[in-house]
Amino acid sequence: SELVLDTPPVVLSTELLLRCIQRMERLETVDRRAVERLVVGDREALLWHLRRLTLGERLQSTLRCPVPECGAAMDLDLSVSDLLQPAYPDARERYETEIHGQRLRFRLPTGGDLTALCGEMDSERAAGQLLRSCVEDDRAGDGGAALDAVADLMESLDPQAELRLDVCCPECGERAPAVLDAAGFLFQEIGRQADDLYRQIHFLALHYHWGEAEILDLSPVKRRRYLELLADSLGESQSL
Numbered sequence: 001s002e003l004v005l006d007t008p009p010v011v012l013s014t015e016l017l018l019r020c021i022q023r024m025e026r027l028e029t030v031d032r033r034a035v036e037r038l039v040v041g042d043r044e045a046l047l048w049h050l051r052r053l054t055l056g057e058r059l060q061s062t063l064r065c066p067v068p069e070c071g072a073a074m075d076l077d078l079s080v081s082d083l084l085q086p087a088y089p090d091a092r093e094r095y096e097t098e099i100h101g102q103r104l105r106f107r108l109p110t111g112g113d114l115t116a117l118c119g120e121m122d123s124e125r126a127a128g129q130l131l132r133s134c135v136e137d138d139r140a141g142d143g144g145a146a147l148d149a150v151a152d153l154m155e156s157l158d159p160q161a162e163l164r165l166d167v168c169c170p171e172c173g174e175r176a177p178a179v180l181d182a183a184g185f186l187f188q189e190i191g192r193q194a195d196d197l198y199r200q201i202h203f204l205a206l207h208y209h210w211g212e213a214e215i216l217d218l219s220p221v222k223r224r225r226y227l228e229l230l231a232d233s234l235g236e237s238q239s240l
Contacts, residue, residue: 009183010114017046036112041160043111045084047182052080055189063178065169072171076178083180085160094136095157099149105136106150108158200227 017035024030038046051059061076096105109130116133120126131147134154155162163180200223201215207230215223 008115008118009181009187010111010118012187013043013047013183014111014115016050017043020050021046033112036115037110039108039110039158039161040114041085041088041108041158044160044163044182047186048080048083051182051186051189057081059185061180061185063167063176065172065174066176067169067172067174070169070172070174072169074167074169074176076165076167078180083163083182088157090157095153097150097153099146102146104146104150106134106154107136108154109134109161203227203230 014035021030027034057079059078063074065072094107113130117126131151165178167176167178201212204215
């Protein structure tokens with residue numbers, strides 16, 4: 001759980017995908033460079049698939065109403081299938097577009113691009129750096145309408161990269177936009193499960209005097225059964 005808390009999600013995503021992807025089209029081996037070269041939307045889709053395979057199709061989350069006077073909890077109950085976008089019909093390594101009479105070439109942001117920005121604390125500056133690194137023509141300049149237009153085009157070409165939900169507050173009726181990030185969501189869940197596992201190990205070791213390795217050798221079903229038996233016996237002893 002310390003790794004989940006201290007490591008940027010994009011780095012964790014690369015490590016997880018590197019361990020789970022066994023084969024990629026047109027590649028003999030799957031290495032770190034290949035995983036980092038995946039566009040952001042592809043990485044997000046793969047993470048949602050991994051989440052479904054390991055933790056199930058349904059996912060739940062709680063947001064807070066953005067209205068200061070309200071702040072009510074807004075529960076989300078979603079399915080992974082609802083979050084996966086259709087396959088891109090015109091996926092390419094490079095794209096060209098004409099903006100203000102200029103032909104510009106660009107590519108979609110990748111995991112490697114995001115990793116390179118991990119140390120940047122200013123979000124606006126990071127977004128600008130990310131955009132400029134993906135535009136392969138310096139005629140776009142350092143900012144302005146050309147880059148803004150390319151950014152909008154990138155978003156339309158890779159809609160899986162950033163999922164935006166429109167959530168309605170059940171108390172005040174205010175509609176609140178929410179961004180659902182696969183990496184952030186998945187690693188928060190993993191962190192909570194790791195904390196729960198620590199508690200299970202502590203409880204079983206305290207009462208059965210087993211070592212950590214012995215407890216981890218138990219299957220989750222068997223470990224849960226011992227926890228239930230302990231809870232029953234402790235409840236009976238307290239009632240006496």
